[in-house]
Amino acid sequence: MRRINPSVFFVAIFAAAFFLLFCKEEGFHQRHWAFPLESQxxxxxxxxxxxxxxxxxQQFGSWKSTLHSRAIGPGFLWQLPRIGKHGSENCMNCHSPNPETKTLLLSRLGWGEVTGSSWKQGSEENGIQCASCHLRKGKVYGPFPKEGNEDRIFQNSNIPHQGFIPQKEFEESEFCKNCHQSPETAKQVNGKFLxxxxxxxxxxxxxxxxVQCxxxxxxxxxxxxxxxxxPEMVKSGxxxxxxxxxxxxGAEIISELKNSGVGHTFPSYSVPKVYLEVxxxxxTGQKRKVSEKTLGWMLDLELQKEIFDSRxxxxxxxxxxxxxxxxxxxxVKRVExxxxxxxxxxxxxxxxxxxNYKDTFREDTKSWVLPNLKKALDETNSAKYELVRLQWKK
Known part of the structure; x- marks a missing residue:
């Protein structure tokens, strides 16, 4: 049997390793969510x-009622003049990913002009929309059809985008990662990503x-x-x-809330809080609170200091x-x-x-900032809801 020259063998091994490290093709997730996205x-x-x-x-009807569709809302808009053009563009990577919608929104703030765009004025108000996930360079992508739907999808020659490119990655958690996970180089608070x-x-x-997202x-x-x-989604978890x-x-009262079905911490971010009270x-009809606990990640307003983390x-x-x-x-008559x-x-x-400090905003930004900030404040003040009320009666 012919012997292998050791030097040739090691060169081959080195070449293979170099290819795997430096020449390996990017995965679909990396290409699909390479921010900023390329123009269509x-x-x-x-x-x-x-x-x-x-x-x-069905998908359109569901999307209209989601937070994705409202990603460009007053709570986002009022902050843009404060964080400037560059900061706004970074935020829009997730809130309005398509460069065409970014341009439309930036132009409304006086940070550029729209020329020759096929995207209509108002498209920027749709937040995270169909094109954000499914359209790249004029081609439509999506998950593989469910079993039994292959013929209905692939044999329809009248669809306006001539079919689509199926990708299994649409059903993987990593598809959601770029907008729901801080990068490794991002800021941390007490060793934790925001x-x-x-x-x-x-x-x-x-x-x-x-179990995927x-x-x-x-x-x-x-x-x-x-x-x-x-509420129903939270109850299910x-x-x-x-x-x-x-x-x-006497007696002992024991109340419990268990994260039984949420695939991450409950709650996940530093924004929500969950209040437990007994x-x-x-x-005689008098009521008093005898115990309480807050679940969440409490940070200061500047997102610099952790106050507590009880997630x-x-x-x-x-x-x-x-x-x-x-x-x-x-x-005792009743316990809740x-x-x-x-x-x-x-x-x-x-x-x-x-x-509280609205009078300190720059005069040239107040016409944009104050109406949006007021709407955002009203929305947040009405967001709180009661999830569960359990009772024990003597």
Whole structure:
């Protein structure tokens, strides 16, 4: 048998290693979400979501009610003059990813002009829209069709975009990563990324069990992306209980909230807060709060300092324990365990603080900033809701 020259062997190994390290083709996720996104150029497809909705009616109807569709809302808009053109462009990578919609929005702030764009004025108000995820360089991408739908999709020759390019990556958590995970070089507070939802999922049993973001936030491919702002979605991810245990010397109240089905910490970001409270009503009708706890990541307004972090990892529980004497328990008529969710708690504090100092804003920005800031503040103040109220009666 012919012997292999050792020097030739090692050269081959080195060449293969060099190729794997430096010449390996980028993965789909890296290409698809390379910020800033490239311009679509000249396209024949109308990128307006309403146009997509003429064929994809269910997806369009769901999308209209989502936070994705409102990513360019007053809470985002009022901040743009303060953070400037460059900072605004960075924020728009996720809030308005397409360069055409960025240009339209920046022009409204006097930071450029729109010339020869096929994207209509108003497209920038659609936030994260169909084209943000599905359109690249005039080509439409999407997940592989579900079993049984192949013929209906691929044999329709009348569709305006001549079909689409199927990619399995649309059903992987990594597809959501670029906008829901801080990059490795990003700022950290007490060693934690401001956005770590993908990382929290990656470290959880959900990832090990191949449960993807889309399984919970896009069940049956519904374009709803429900989260902390949706009570039913939150209820599906937690378990609550209330026990009142009489004893010889009185009673013990034990209430629990468990992160039973959320694939990341509950809540995930520093914005939402969840309030746990135990209330007692006496036989005379008087009510008093006897225990409370806040779940969340509390940061200061400048996002520089951690005040506390009481978020629940998947499978973890928070308890409230209350001990009552025999005399106290004899006067109890009712016990309640109340869980309240404030999905925009940090925004509420931050917006209110800025509104308090609204007179200090530059005069040339007030006509843009103040109306949007007021709307944003009103929205955050109305976002709080009661999730659960459990009762025990004597």
């Amino acid at each position: 150029g000249s396209i024949t497809v109308d990128p307006n979501p309403a146009s997509c909705g003429s064929c994809h009616l 956005m770590d939802t993908y990382g929290q999922w990656r470290r959880s049993e959900f990832a090990k069990s191949n 889309q399984n919970c936030h896009m069940p049956d491919r519904k374009h709803e992306w429900k989260g902390i702002s949706d 937690v378990q609550t209980s209330l026990q009142v245990l009489p004893k010889e010397e 209330w007692i009503e006496s036989i 629940l990892s998947p499978g973890e529980s928070a308890f409230l324990h209350v001990s009552l004497s025999k005399e106290e328990f004899s006067k 365990f109340v869980v309240t969710v404030d999905p925009k708690e940090y925004y509420k504090r931050m917006f209110q603080d800025n509104w």
